[in-house]
Amino acid sequence: MHPMVKPQKHRLLIPSSLSPASSVRSSRTTHSHRQTSLRYLHRTTPTGTIESVAVLGSLYTSCMCGGITGLSAAWYLSKLAPSVPVTLYEKLDRLGGWLHTKRVESEDGIIQFEQGPRTIRPWTVSGLVTIDMIRQLDLEKELILISKNSPAAKNRFIYFPDRLNQLPNSLLSVLLSPNLPVMKGVLSGVLAEPFRKRRPADLTDESVGSFISRRFNKALANNLVSAGLHGIYAGDIDQLSAKSLFPRFWMAEEHGSLIRSALSNKTMETEGDQTTRAELRDDNVGICGRMEGTSVYSFKNGIETLSLALARDLEKSPNVTIKTGAKLDNIDYVKTQGLPINITEGTNKAASYSHVISTLFAPSLNSLLPTPLQSPSLASVQAVTVLVVNLYYRTPNLLPVQGFGYLIPRSVPDSENPEKALGVIFDSDTTPSPGTKVTVMMGGHYWQGRTSYPDQHEAVKMAITLLQRHLRITETPALTNVTLQKDCIPQYTVGHDERMETAHEDLIGFNGRLSVAGNSYSGVGLNDCVRSARDVVKGLLSGSSLTGLDGFKDKQWVSLK
Numbered sequence: 001m002h003p004m005v006k007p008q009k010h011r012l013l014i015p016s017s018l019s020p021a022s023s024v025r026s027s028r029t030t031h032s033h034r035q036t037s038l039r040y041l042h043r044t045t046p047t048g049t050i051e052s053v054a055v056l057g058s059l060y061t062s063c064m065c066g067g068i069t070g071l072s073a074a075w076y077l078s079k080l081a082p083s084v085p086v087t088l089y090e091k092l093d094r095l096g097g098w099l100h101t102k103r104v105e106s107e108d109g110i111i112q113f114e115q116g117p118r119t120i121r122p123w124t125v126s127g128l129v130t131i132d133m134i135r136q137l138d139l140e141k142e143l144i145l146i147s148k149n150s151p152a153a154k155n156r157f158i159y160f161p162d163r164l165n166q167l168p169n170s171l172l173s174v175l176l177s178p179n180l181p182v183m184k185g186v187l188s189g190v191l192a193e194p195f196r197k198r199r200p201a202d203l204t205d206e207s208v209g210s211f212i213s214r215r216f217n218k219a220l221a222n223n224l225v226s227a228g229l230h231g232i233y234a235g236d237i238d239q240l241s242a243k244s245l246f247p248r249f250w251m252a253e254e255h256g257s258l259i260r261s262a263l264s265n266k267t268m269e270t271e272g273d274q275t276t277r278a279e280l281r282d283d284n285v286g287i288c289g290r291m292e293g294t295s296v297y298s299f300k301n302g303i304e305t306l307s308l309a310l311a312r313d314l315e316k317s318p319n320v321t322i323k324t325g326a327k328l329d330n331i332d333y334v335k336t337q338g339l340p341i342n343i344t345e346g347t348n349k350a351a352s353y354s355h356v357i358s359t360l361f362a363p364s365l366n367s368l369l370p371t372p373l374q375s376p377s378l379a380s381v382q383a384v385t386v387l388v389v390n391l392y393y394r395t396p397n398l399l400p401v402q403g404f405g406y407l408i409p410r411s412v413p414d415s416e417n418p419e420k421a422l423g424v425i426f427d428s429d430t431t432p433s434p435g436t437k438v439t440v441m442m443g444g445h446y447w448q449g450r451t452s453y454p455d456q457h458e459a460v461k462m463a464i465t466l467l468q469r470h471l472r473i474t475e476t477p478a479l480t481n482v483t484l485q486k487d488c489i490p491q492y493t494v495g496h497d498e499r500m501e502t503a504h505e506d507l508i509g510f511n512g513r514l515s516v517a518g519n520s521y522s523g524v525g526l527n528d529c530v531r532s533a534r535d536v537v538k539g540l541l542s543g544s545s546l547t548g549l550d551g552f553k554d555k556q557w558v559s560l561k
């Protein structure tokens with residue numbers, strides 16, 4: 001029987017949360033951290049009690065990482081199982097991770113630069129989970145809401161082939177914009193889709209590029225969809241999985257046309273989504289009412305408001321210990337001894353835990369596991385590196401247009417994008433600033449396999465040259481900030497769902513004592529991370545989840561009326 005049927009005494013370890021940027025930035029930071037090793041010793045007590053849980057923040061082989069998931073897992077444990085001792089480990093000296101807001105003194109006062117995430121979507125089911133957390137952390141008054149009617153929400157651009165194309169934001173405007181270069185071929189692709197034949201029954205997954213080209217046409221794939229995936233995964237449509245990224249469309253093809261399914265008023269949700277939506281809807285009537293009409297949101301003092309508030313709340317929890325500067329470097333698993341997990345950190349002092357929730361980057365977790373229990377499926381998750389350049393110009397309204405920013409599809413000629421930029425965010429259109437603030441993101445899949453990257457000086461020069469070419473900005477920026485985000489966005493490549501199902505089976509070898517969560521598995525957005533933390537904790541405490549990847553076993557979709 002699963003040993004987690006009756007959770008009683010727990011001791012929890014939560015190493016996690018985020019750490020600052022690395023290698024290329026306006027000020028280099030190095031961290032000395034002590035080597036530690038994590039021993040996973042399996043214990044099944046007669047009554048199946050949980051004696052402790054270890055939660056690892058995500059381990060990146062190289063420098064740094066986000067870790068909103070680890071902080072969230074600790075926080076949910078401290079709320080749902082307050083009697084359980086929890087230890088949060090963080091390899092670097094800073095809690096907060098990708099949610100890293102950099103504040104720079106300037107003649108115009110403090111200028112805030114986001115080195116990682118900056119906006120959060122409110123209206124998905126996972127978005128409700130984050131909203132519920134924000135309410136419990138009493139952060140409502142810190143919110144900046146970007147209205148659906150604002151230019152930042154309505155105006156999104158794609159640079160193609162040599163100019164900005166403002167994307168239509170209604171079906172009618174699609175019909176009225178046949179001359180927009182990036183829309184060329186879109187209408188014909190959409191009209192043809194309902195008549196495409198279905199995929200062969202034995203096709204279990206395919207790349208987004210192949211799926212979209214097959215259902216619509218290559219123009220739509222290489223221009224619109226390629227740009228869209230640059231803006232979330234920094235990824236390549238010919239590598240990313242259609243089944244993992246567009247599950248509803250993938251499922252819809254089994255019943256016929258994607259367009260017909262998109263136009264039908266039925267939406268499909270997993271059973272988990274349905275349960276979560278129902279649970280959270282009633283508890284958050286007030287904040288949801290306030291956020292009505294919001295497209296995306298952030299915080300007055302930057303996105304790290306959320307991670308810092310979690311850390312503060314955890315500090316107040318009597319059973320939570322936060323350890324920074326403690327890097328864990330291996331997990332020994334001694335199945336026969338049936339003892340709790342042993343953690344050694346720094347001085348090699350062992351500490352015992354009976355459960356581990358890992359929010360590490362999947363390959364990093366895998367490298368921690370004892371060889372016989374390693375999972376090639378965990379090792380298979382790749383990630384891309386993004387070079388983030390923040391620029392601040394003292395002149396306000398320097399941009400030729402207002403909006404969220406623009407994305408650059410892979411179909412743009414090299415002459416227009418030698419910097420291999422993915423997109424540019426118009427930060428001053430989403431969060432207030434005296435002058436003009438933008439963020440240029442470069443690299444991603446274009447730099448797969450690279451071992452050397454532009455240095456700080458080169459990065460600034462690339463960004464300035466790109467903005468000059470694309471937006472005719474000739475002013476010299478007053479402030480710049482460069483961050484090389486190594487292996488920062490996991491790539492759900494073709495076959496991802498099947499590999500995660502296999503990883504689930506591999507992790508069962510730990511008999512429910514090792515669970516996983518974080519952006520390696522079922523969503524790279526901040527909401528997905530918070531949701532995965534909540535789900536894995538509830539699954540652990542209720543005994544309903546063995547590994548955190550249980551959901552990959554035959555997803556239950558429910559068509560809503």
Ligand SMILES: Cc1cc2nc3c(=O)[nH]c(=O)nc-3n(C[C@H](O)[C@H](O)[C@H](O)COP(=O)(O)OP(=O)(O)OC[C@H]3O[C@@H](n4cnc5c(N)ncnc54)[C@H](O)[C@@H]3O)c2cc1C
Binds near residue numbers: 057091388
């Ligand atoms: C440039 C960029 C822009 C983004 N923009 C957005 C956006 O606008 N909206 C959005 O929703 N999402 C955005 N994201 C995605 C989102 O920010 C991340 O997916 C998420 O923060 C990842 O968090 P995680 O907790 O899943 O895992 P991870 O970030 O991988 O957690 C890792 C933690 O574990 C710690 N750790 C590592 N090794 C060890 C060890 N040996 N021992 C102990 N601890 C260890 C690390 O230091 C770190 O703190 C963006 C991401 C990037 C990179």
Ligand SMILES: C=Cc1c2[nH]c(c1C)Cc1[nH]c(c(CCC(=O)O)c1C)Cc1[nH]c(c(C)c1CCC(=O)O)Cc1[nH]c(c(C)c1C=C)C2
Binds near residue numbers: 234
């Ligand atoms: C140009 C590169 C990138 C930009 N943002 C990211 C990259 C790699 C990373 C990223 N941005 C968002 C997410 C979370 C998505 C989710 O599932 O919630 C991630 C991982 C948020 C996001 N990205 C875009 C929008 C409009 C949003 C916020 C609201 C939403 O999710 O709808 C598209 C987009 N990203 C970038 C630009 C310039 C852009 C559109 C113009 C930057």
